[in-house]
Amino acid sequence: MTSILEVNQLQKTYVDSSFGLKDVSFTIPYGSIVGFIGENGAGKSTTMGSILGTLQKDSGTIKIFGEERNPKDVHINEDIGAVFDTIKLPGGLTVAKMDRVFQQIYANWSKETYFKLIQLFSLPKNKLVSSFSRGMSMKLSVAVALSHEAKLLILDEATVGLDPGGREDVLTVLRDFVKDQKCSILLSSHITSDIEQIADSLIFIKGGEILLQATKEEILGNYGIVQCDPIEYRNIPSNIRVATRGNDAFFDVLVSNKEELPSSLKSKRFSIDDVTLLIMRGERV
Numbered sequence: 001m002t003s004i005l006e007v008n009q010l011q012k013t014y015v016d017s018s019f020g021l022k023d024v025s026f027t028i029p030y031g032s033i034v035g036f037i038g039e040n041g042a043g044k045s046t047t048m049g050s051i052l053g054t055l056q057k058d059s060g061t062i063k064i065f066g067e068e069r070n071p072k073d074v075h076i077n078e079d080i081g082a083v084f085d086t087i088k089l090p091g092g093l094t095v096a097k098m099d100r101v102f103q104q105i106y107a108n109w110s111k112e113t114y115f116k117l118i119q120l121f122s123l124p125k126n127k128l129v130s131s132f133s134r135g136m137s138m139k140l141s142v143a144v145a146l147s148h149e150a151k152l153l154i155l156d157e158a159t160v161g162l163d164p165g166g167r168e169d170v171l172t173v174l175r176d177f178v179k180d181q182k183c184s185i186l187l188s189s190h191i192t193s194d195i196e197q198i199a200d201s202l203i204f205i206k207g208g209e210i211l212l213q214a215t216k217e218e219i220l221g222n223y224g225i226v227q228c229d230p231i232e233y234r235n236i237p238s239n240i241r242v243a244t245r246g247n248d249a250f251f252d253v254l255v256s257n258k259e260e261l262p263s264s265l266k267s268k269r270f271s272i273d274d275v276t277l278l279i280m281r282g283e284r285v
């Protein structure tokens with residue numbers, strides 16, 4: 001088994017909304033951190049909710065650890081850690097009391113891991129969780145998700161509201177989590193610098209449709225972004241054009257193999273942010 005998660009032709013619609021996931025398919029190998037990138041309303045949370053079983057899919061298959069996800073199988077939730085922007089923590093409890101509650105919920109709850117993370121994240125043990133700031137609550141959610149020996153983490157905007165130090169602590173912990181190649185993370189974030197820092201591969205989603213899944217190494221090593229006029233544009237082989245943005249006079253073009261560009265065109269230096277903008281705001285060609 002090479003993939004910890006396999007999503008195949010997932011479709012999900014809502015009553016009273018024209019939005020729908022359109023045959024969403026992707027895989028997450030063991031030991032990897034996958035960045036899930038898309039603009040507001042692209043379908044990231046809908047995809048993640050369908051994987052977690054908090055949303056009911058219309059069709060398609062979701063295999064976790066090689067087995068099709070059965071919403072009635074609550075044991076699988078032991079193996080999945082989730083952090084959502086809107087997650088509800090028990091506000092009337094303290095960090096210390098939460099430890100006792102989660103011991104009852106999770107068979108593999110590790111008190112030691114939990115308090116190690118609480119200390120690392122500098123969270124107070126005896127203050128009510130309802131008094132926590134947004135960033136503190138996010139750190140607490142990450143600590144809980146990492147303390148029940150989950151193998152797959154689904155993190156939706158988990159670094160939102162964290163100060164630079166907190167963000168660095170969380171990213172370090174996440175990197176450690178996948179180190180032994182037995183666990184993986186699906187991470188959505190609008191902070192592309194976080195994704196650029198820790199993700200091994202990237203999935204781009206737009207309007208409920210996956211536009212690209214590629215490793216970061218492949219994108220930064222083989223892909224290219226060129227600026228060209230319409231005549232130069234026509235000389236770029238169509239099979240390497242991924243996305244194009246521009247006006248009648250000039251285009252920015254993302255290509256999947258810069259080696260196949262005509263010799264007159266050279267790729268500029270680019271970041272994952274540049275690629276994201278071109279894919280999200282450009283046309284597929």
Ligand SMILES: Nc1ncnc2c1ncn2[C@@H]1O[C@H](COP(=O)(O)OP(=O)(O)OP(=O)(O)O)[C@@H](O)[C@H]1O
Nearest residue numbers: 014016017019038039040041042043044045046047
């Ligand atoms: N419960 C719901 N009922 C109807 N429409 C919904 C519901 N939840 C989400 N949607 C719609 O589905 C689309 C995708 O939403 P989703 O939350 O998956 O996007 P997202 O990529 O996570 O966005 P963001 O980055 O803003 O969190 C949006 O158009 C949203 O309005």
